[in-house]
Amino acid sequence: MVDIQQGAAINPTPIETYLADETETVAFGKCLGLALRDYAPNAKQALVVFLEGDLGAGKTTSTRGLLQAFGHSGPVKSPTYTLVEPYEFDSARVYHFDLYRLGDPEELEYMGIRDYFTAQSVCVVEWPSRGMGVLPEADLRLKVTTEAPGRRASVEACSAVGIAVLEGMRTEV
Ligand SMILES: Nc1ncnc2c1ncn2[C@@H]1O[C@H](COP(=O)(O)OP(=O)(O)OP(=O)(O)O)[C@@H](O)[C@H]1O
Ligand SMILES: [Mg+2]
Numbered sequence: 001m002v003d004i005q006q007g008a009a010i011n012p013t014p015i016e017t018y019l020a021d022e023t024e025t026v027a028f029g030k031c032l033g034l035a036l037r038d039y040a041p042n043a044k045q046a047l048v049v050f051l052e053g054d055l056g057a058g059k060t061t062s063t064r065g066l067l068q069a070f071g072h073s074g075p076v077k078s079p080t081y082t083l084v085e086p087y088e089f090d091s092a093r094v095y096h097f098d099l100y101r102l103g104d105p106e107e108l109e110y111m112g113i114r115d116y117f118t119a120q121s122v123c124v125v126e127w128p129s130r131g132m133g134v135l136p137e138a139d140l141r142l143k144v145t146t147e148a149p150g151r152r153a154s155v156e157a158c159s160a161v162g163i164a165v166l167e168g169m170r171t172e173v
Contacts, residue, residue, distance in 0.1 A: 014156035015169060021150060025058045028153055028173070029065025032142060035168035036122050037069050039161070040092035046117040047161065048136055050128040053144035058151050059126045062142060063096055066124060070094055078126065083111060094122045099130040108134040140165060 019025045036047055049066075051059040064076040070089040078098045079085040087094040095116045102108070108131050117123055117136050128135055139162035144153045157166040 012157060012163060012166065014154045015166065015173060016152070016154040017173065018147065019058070019144075019151045019153055022058075022061055025061040025144070025151060025153070026065035026068065029062035029142075030069045031065075031172035032062075032140070032155055032165075032169050033066035033069025034172050035165045036066070037089075037091050038168055039165050040120060040122055043119055043161065045119055046136070047122045047165065048117070048138045048140075049122070049124045050138040050141045051124060051126045051144075052128070052141060054146070057144040057146060058153070059142075059144060060098075062144065062153070063124055063126075067094060067096070083107075084116065092120050092122050094124065097123065097125040097131075099125065099127040102127070102130040105131045105134040138162070 017028065019028055036049070040047060051062060053059055060076060060078045067076055067087055070087070070091065072087055076096070079096060080098050080101055083097060083099065083102065085096045087096065113134065125131070125135065128138065137158065139159045140155055140157055142153065142155045144151050155166060155169060157163040
């Protein structure tokens, strides 16, 4: 257990791995999802995950795995035009955002962004850079980069809650 108040590391080692194919990306996303699912009932506020990486890096693929951890089994399409897709589970609500086409961060205010970032919700955000200034801070960042023929992925914690989830994820990978 990392004790932040005692001044211990607030940024423990990220989880990093090479993902040989799409199946491994889904599996990696699922490991993160399992840790989020286990933590969500205890969360006092939304769990926020930023998904970073270039076009086609594997952010939506990772989200598919994350959603599978909660019990979702269908396809996952990126909500590029609607900006957010909601998923309801017994343990939590997961909101999958894709802000690629967001013109201005203020549009998030008009869509009532605060209603999504509540306790027992997990907010997964592709292209969070588009919402800078309005989006809440991330608890975790999942980064995916192309490393032919596969991908390199990392998950890092950005808050005390993120550290707890990351430690949970370490037991899954
Ligand atoms: N580890 C991997 N190795 C090779 N290809 C992969 C891997 N993981 C995912 N892919 C492939 O990468 C492609 C793009 O994935 P995805 O749609 O998840 O990207 P994205 O980051 O969400 O892109 P966008 O920014 O456009 O939303 C898909 O065809 C998927 O099969
Ligand atoms: Mg995507």
